[in-house]
Amino acid sequence: MKDGIARTLRALHQGEWQLARHLVAVSERHAEEHEVHHVARDLAAWSREHAGRLAEFAAAEGLRLDDDTREPTSGEGPEGLLLLHDLRALHLAATENSLHWEMLAQAAQATRDERLLELASACHPQTLRQMRWTNTLIKQLSPQALTSL
Numbered sequence: 001m002k003d004g005i006a007r008t009l010r011a012l013h014q015g016e017w018q019l020a021r022h023l024v025a026v027s028e029r030h031a032e033e034h035e036v037h038h039v040a041r042d043l044a045a046w047s048r049e050h051a052g053r054l055a056e057f058a059a060a061e062g063l064r065l066d067d068d069t070r071e072p073t074s075g076e077g078p079e080g081l082l083l084l085h086d087l088r089a090l091h092l093a094a095t096e097n098s099l100h101w102e103m104l105a106q107a108a109q110a111t112r113d114e115r116l117l118e119l120a121s122a123c124h125p126q127t128l129r130q131m132r133w134t135n136t137l138i139k140q141l142s143p144q145a146l147t148s149l
Contacts, residue, residue, distance in 0.1 A: 001062070002079070003149035004145055004146035004147060005061035005146050005147040006058075006146065007081065009063065009065060009148055010065050011053050012054060013054045013058070013065040013066075014065075015046045016050045017047070017048075017051050019047045020044040020051070020126060021047045023040045023047065024040070024041065027041045030149060074143060078149055080141065080144065080145030080146075081146065083141060084141060087134050090130075090134045091135060091138065093135060094127055094131045095131055098126050098127045101120050101123060101124035104116060104119075104120045105117060105120035105124065
């Protein structure tokens with residue numbers, strides 16, 4: 001198996017387990033919010049299933065996902081993987097910003113704050129464009145970066 005694919009499988013496996021744990025924690029912290037509580041638990045089960053399926057796939061390829069191999073950080077690893085790592089971080093940051101713009105827009109509508117709504121309406125589309133740009137680059141660069149190692 002190509003090293004880039006193996007690293008990505010490990011990162012996704014770890015990410016799914018982390019997401020499952022986070023979803024369970026949110027479910028427990030907000031047990032009084034029945035929708036949050038139950039949906040978060042269902043989504044956590046999906047992530048646990050995904051992690052299990054990733055482990056099965058990897059095992060069939062002779063790869064253990066629970067070893068200590070970690071994903072490269074800034075300054076470590078092959079250039080292609082570093083670029084993908086950086087693009088993923090940018091995409092996640094833009095996604096977080098997009099959610100904040102959406103929350104502000106919803107609050108502006110609820111409070112009839114035209115200035116805040118105008119601000120969110122002007123800026124949020126650019127944040128969405130940032131997300132599309134990073135997503136496009138990730139799609140373009142992943143095949144070569146992950147299979148060339």
